[in-house]
Amino acid sequence: MHSENSILICADPQRIFDIAADLSQWPAMLPHYRWITYLNRSANRNIVIMAAWRDLPMFTGAKIPIHWTSEQDIDRDKMEIRFHHLKAFTKGMLVVWTFTPTKDGTEVRIVHDLHSSLPFLGKLLVEPIVGQFFIHFIANQTLKHLKVFVERTNGV
Numbered sequence: 005m006h007s008e009n010s011i012l013i014c015a016d017p018q019r020i021f022d023i024a025a026d027l028s029q030w031p032a033m034l035p036h037y038r039w040i041t042y043l044n045r046s047a048n049r050n051i052v053i054m055a056a057w058r059d060l061p062m063f064t065g066a067k068i069p070i071h072w073t074s075e076q077d078i079d080r081d082k083m084e085i086r087f088h089h090l091k092a093f094t095k096g097m098l099v100v101w102t103f104t105p106t107k108d109g110t111e112v113r114i115v116h117d118l119h120s121s122l123p124f125l126g127k128l129l130v131e132p133i134v135g136q137f138f139i140h141f142i143a144n145q146t147l148k149h150l151k152v153f154v155e156r157t158n159g160v
Contacts, residue, residue, distance in 0.1 A: 005097075007116040009143040013151045014109040015158045017083060021103045023154060024112070025078045025085050027052055033153040036145045038069065050076040051090070056142055070138065074099075094118060094139070112150070114143045 013020055023029065027050065031037045036057050044051040055071035073091040087099035097118040104111045116139050 005116070005118040005139075007140045007143065008113060009140060009147055010111055010113040011147040011151050012106065012109050012111055013154050015154045017103040017105050017110040019158070020110050020112060020150070020154055021083050021085070024101060024103075024150060025076075027054070027076065030054075034146055034149045036142065036149070038071075043073075048078045048080070050078075052076060058138055058142060070142075089118075112147060114147065116140075116143065 023033075027040045028042075031039055036059070038055040038057060040055070041053045042050055043053065051073070053071060053073050055069065057067040058070055060066040060068065071092075072089055072094055075088045075090060077086040077088075079086065083103050085101040087097075089095055089097040089099070097116060099117075100115045102111075102113045102115075104113070
């Protein structure tokens, strides 16, 4: 399963990187995030349990609660944030956030890669359900709300 989401944010890449790297702020700025619990915390590496909602637009107000455990690596030199999912349906998934300056702002990209040991099952279930329904949707919500937060607090 491979999924990519990106958005253009009108702000300095370093500012966006610093905000995105601070998971403790996510539930306050990203309304679809329920909570984040740190199991191990340091300046550049964290183990966290992350919890979010997946809206069900066909049922007004209905949401599916999801959560996962992940290792977060903050690479300040490369200006990348990497996650390695440690448990649940997405165990083994690698996630990379990049921040690329453009003439109009910063392109923020999230790439998710999950390799199934059962390729047929992956194409049948993982890609449409885990990949599109959950991961792609939630990553889009994350980027959309991150953009609103950064640009609002950036004076844009």
